[in-house]
Amino acid sequence: MANKFMNKLTWGDSGLRNGADNIVLDSQQIIVTRTDHMPLLRFYESTQTVALGANEDARFAVRSTYCQTRSIPIVRRLTGGGTSYLYHKQISLSLTLPAQHLSIEQWLDTICMAVCCGLYNSGYENINFTRPNDIYENGQKLGSVYVGVLDNVLIANATLYRSLDINTMLRALRVPKEKLTPEGMRTASHHFTTLPSLSSADLLHLKESLAQSIALSCNLPTLMQIPWVNTTSQTYLCDHNNLTENAHEITYSGFTITSGGVLHGRIQLDTNIRISSLHLNGNVYIRPYNLFRKIESVLRGAAEGEIMQRMDNLFYENQWELYRFTPQDIMVLLRRLFEQHRIAAKLSIAPSAASSFMIHDPDGTLDAFDIAAKADTVLVPYCAKPTWCKWRHNDGCSQCGKCDVGQVYKIAREQGLQVTTINNFEHLEITLKALNERGTKAYLGMCCNNFYIKREYAFRSANMPALLLDISGANCYDLMQEQSAYSGEFSAESSIDIEVAEKVIKLVRPESLQ
Secondary structure, eight states, rough: OOOOOTTTTEEEEEEEOOHHHHHHHHHHHHHHHHHHHEEEEEEEESSSSEEEEEEOOHHBBOOOOHHHHHTTTEEEOSSSOOOOESSEEEEEEEEEEOTTTOOOOHHHHHHHHHHHHHHHEEEEESEEETTTTEEEETTEEEEEEEEETTTEEEEEEEESSSSSOHHHHHHHHHHSOOSSHHHHHHHHHHOOOOOOOOHHHHHHHHHHHHHHHHHHTOOEEEEOOOHHHHHHTTTTTOOHHSSOOOOOOOOEEEEETTTEEEEEEEEOTTTOOOEEEEEEEEEOOOOEETTTHHHHHHHOOOOGGHHHHHHHHHHHOOOOOOOOHHHHHHHHHHHHHHHHHHEEEEEEHHHHHHEEEEEEOSOOOOOOHHHHHHHEEEEEEEEGTTTTTTTTTSSSSOOOOHHHHHHHHHHHHHHEEEEEEEEEEHHHHHHHHHHHHOOOOOOEOOOHHHHHOOOOOOOOHOOOOEEOOOOSSSTTTTTHHHHHHTTTTTOOEEEEOHHHHHHHHHHOOOOGOO
16 A cells, blocks of 8 residues: 655754754664655754765865854765855755656756745745855855665755855865955855745745645655654654764875866775775765775775776666766876875885875876876965965065975986075966966976865866875865965964975976976
8 A cells, every 4th residue: 555645744943953963863863764765854953064975075164163163063064075164043954855867967956946945935036056066045045955876765965055155164174265354254244145024924935835836846646744843853862973084094185177076085905006995075965875985895906906806897887977087087086096095105105195196187198107207397375375475475585495395496407407485366267377388298286285176177177187295284275265365364283294295296207408
């Protein structure tokens, strides 16, 4: 006998809860939907929480020190995509229903359109969504939608802003492109918008409208509202430690930037140079939910030359979906991780130092040694010069021997390379354009990985391969001074691993300098 709820979207409101308990309620929804084939829609509010996407690497998405000092918990959603910042006075919802045969892109479009229709039917105008998942009103961001598929159950999370906490959001998350200055805060405030102040009756009407639109979009002809039973605070004590991100010991780590998001990988190799452990993450959408875990399992024990066949077998034998990226992107990441081992071996450096290499290769055909051999220029960041140095904000160096940059200048010039100090982001764009126009085949550079991830488009538009070294110490992202750094006014000092930089510079072939 068919379940009497199968053709009804059952919905309710579980009220204000902490972020971890809301994840638990999401998990319970999935269980009920899977076992009873019951579509469920739950509205709720969350206390102050940072919610990672299902596959994200917290180290690249969140300023964990800031969150810790302000007791902001970090949890992991069951849905893909990027990190979100939740707090009370937002309308949040979780939808679970049998997944049917739609792609991740189709589900994102369906739920986003349903949310837009629900808002429009409640009297809001100029509502639209921008792929993959953002809701806009009059050109300003009003909220976001995230989806995932787990055990053949679709789960969608959505949030609409009733108020904004821009200051905390920009400081807690690494992802937003707005800068942490008064001007940056104002810029962000103009980018976002909120729902008007709503009475209890208006709020209930909006939720009913959203529920109705979601039901229609998902081909569920009827609705049934119920009081949402509290099943967490008394009968279930949430183990927050299992939901909070923990650090892992790693050997090599790296990332690759795709159209669907940033993929991060961490790998440990045994004495036979085979994979003993592998961790894949990213602010991406994948299906099935545990696809990364399957890849990690299949590749355990593999040598580099065996990866492609194992990956091909896995993707041939399983149904899968990668939103706006491909298995080849995963292969590129894995190849880069093994390449770090070769770098460590050839240069006699520690795995952690090899993990500081970032390879920018537009054609995807070169390794780190190929790029270094072709380079004729070294780009260094001004933030690695001492704050007292008269050359800090100028291109050039007196080579007084009192800083890392001076040593890079000395080593590079001895090798016949040109050295340029990048003074701000605009200067970087100008310099890369000039290098391209003069026929530079490749270059070496130093910058922090946060900068490269956020500004990869500038490196890509220059269309030249580059071997970049991550800088350490007081970088602008950890100190939340990105805008100062971009404009050339960052006042702290970063550091360059001179031992590694020297070994890389000496890989340059003399013929590349002619």
